[in-house]
Amino acid sequence: MALRDKFGRAITDLRVSITDRCNYRCVYCRTGSEGPQYADLKLDEYLRIVQVFVDLGIEKVRVTGGEPLLRKGVVEFVSELAQLRTKSAKPLDIAITTNGHLLADLAQPLKDAGLNRITVSMDAVDAEKFARITRVNNGFERVLAGIRAARRCGLDPVKVNCVLLRGFNDDQIVEFGKFARDEGVIVRFIEFMPLEEDRVWSPQVVVTLDEIVSALSAWKPVRQLPPNTASETARRYTFADGIGEIGIIAPVSHPFCGHCSRIRLTSDGKIRTCLFSLLDHDLYRVMQDGGDEGAMSAYIRAVVEQKEARHHIGESGFVPPSRSMVHIGG
Numbered sequence: 346m347a348l349r350d351k352f353g354r355a356i357t358d359l360r361v362s363i364t365d366r367c368n369y370r371c372v373y374c375r376t377g378s379e380g381p382q383y384a385d386l387k388l389d390e391y392l393r394i395v396q397v398f399v400d401l402g403i404e405k406v407r408v409t410g411g412e413p414l415l416r417k418g419v420v421e422f423v424s425e426l427a428q429l430r431t432k433s434a435k436p437l438d439i440a441i442t443t444n445g446h447l448l449a450d451l452a453q454p455l456k457d458a459g460l461n462r463i464t465v466s467m468d469a470v471d472a473e474k475f476a477r478i479t480r481v482n483n484g485f486e487r488v489l490a491g492i493r494a495a496r497r498c499g500l501d502p503v504k505v506n507c508v509l510l511r512g513f514n515d516d517q518i519v520e521f522g523k524f525a526r527d528e529g530v531i532v533r534f535i536e537f538m539p540l541e542e543d544r545v546w547s548p549q550v551v552v553t554l555d556e557i558v559s560a561l562s563a564w565k566p567v568r569q570l571p572p573n574t575a576s577e578t579a580r581r582y583t584f585a586d587g588i589g590e591i592g593i594i595a596p597v598s599h600p601f602c603g604h605c606s607r608i609r610l611t612s613d614g615k616i617r618t619c620l621f622s623l624l625d626h627d628l629y630r631v632m633q634d635g636g637d638e639g640a641m642s643a644y645i646r647a648v649v650e651q652k653e654a655r656h657h658i659g660e661s662g663f664v665p666p667s668r669s670m671v672h673i674g675g
């Protein structure tokens with residue numbers, strides 16, 4: 346029986362954070378003094394947990410963080426994931442979300458280990474602005490080299506995620522349109538979500554899907570593309586000449602919770618049923634207390650039953666999630 350929540354949504358995508366450490370301090374994420382707080386598990390402990398999820402019906406695993414490429418053994422971890430088979434005996438679909446700073450040297454080894462797809466977080470195609478957002482010097486060139494290495498070694502697709510903040514990098518929309526066409530990557534704009542450390546989010550800072558589409562269209566006409574899957578988070582667009590693909594992930598102005606297929610495992614072994622959940626479910630405790638695969642499986646099913654219907658961003662009474670993004674994993 347597939348893993349389904351009480352709304353009938355099939356849960357097929359697992360996001361596993363393998364560390365909450367990060368070598369960047371992006372202004373919309375690391376806004377406070379909330380440094381690493383949680384102890385990472387051993388990589389083989391994540392593997393054991395992922396196997397239980399896969400036996401329950403998970404088909405896609407995305408490795409996240411903090412910054413997952415900081416974790417020693419990440420290539421071996423991917424190669425172990427690549428040995429796993431889904432309930433229908435197919436290889437897992439394995440992806441990573443990274444800030445790209447360490448990617449230039451790791452792209453080929455990750456590909457050889459069995460990685461299929463990669464998403465690089467990059468919020469400006471201007472080195473000076475990139476440094477202001479990440480608060481890291483010389484990052485831009487390294488990330489660009491990482492993206493090109495990922496393309497060269499055949500990771501496909503290579504997606505580039507850009508979180509837009511009004512008055513900060515919303516002047517980069519057309520530049521990213523050019524970047525998608527020139528570099529052959531899928532650029533995805535993300536509406537800013539209230540997941541930062543010290544709760545500075547406000548709806549005024551959000552650059553909405555409609556604004557992004559009109560900014561792009563003012564430069565070059567765009568047309569919408571059909572979704573790849575029902576649970577895809579991004580709305581897809583291309584330009585009239587068909588060159589370049591743009592995605593827009595609009596959880597604030599166009600929520601997509603109705604088809605949510607995601608569940609998350611934090612770097613310290615807690616299940617989060619939704620990015621905006623107020624609860625952590627301590628699966629690692631079940632394992633530490635001697636729980637076997639059956640016990641963990643039953644625990645996961647019971648937790649999935651509690652998955653929230655949707656987020657309540659921007660609604661009166663909205664309560665920010667109990668963890669910030671760096672401690673959840675994208």
Ligand code: SF4
Binds near residue numbers: 601606
């Ligand atoms: S906000 Fe929660 S329910 Fe909605 S798409 Fe994201 S994880 Fe799924």
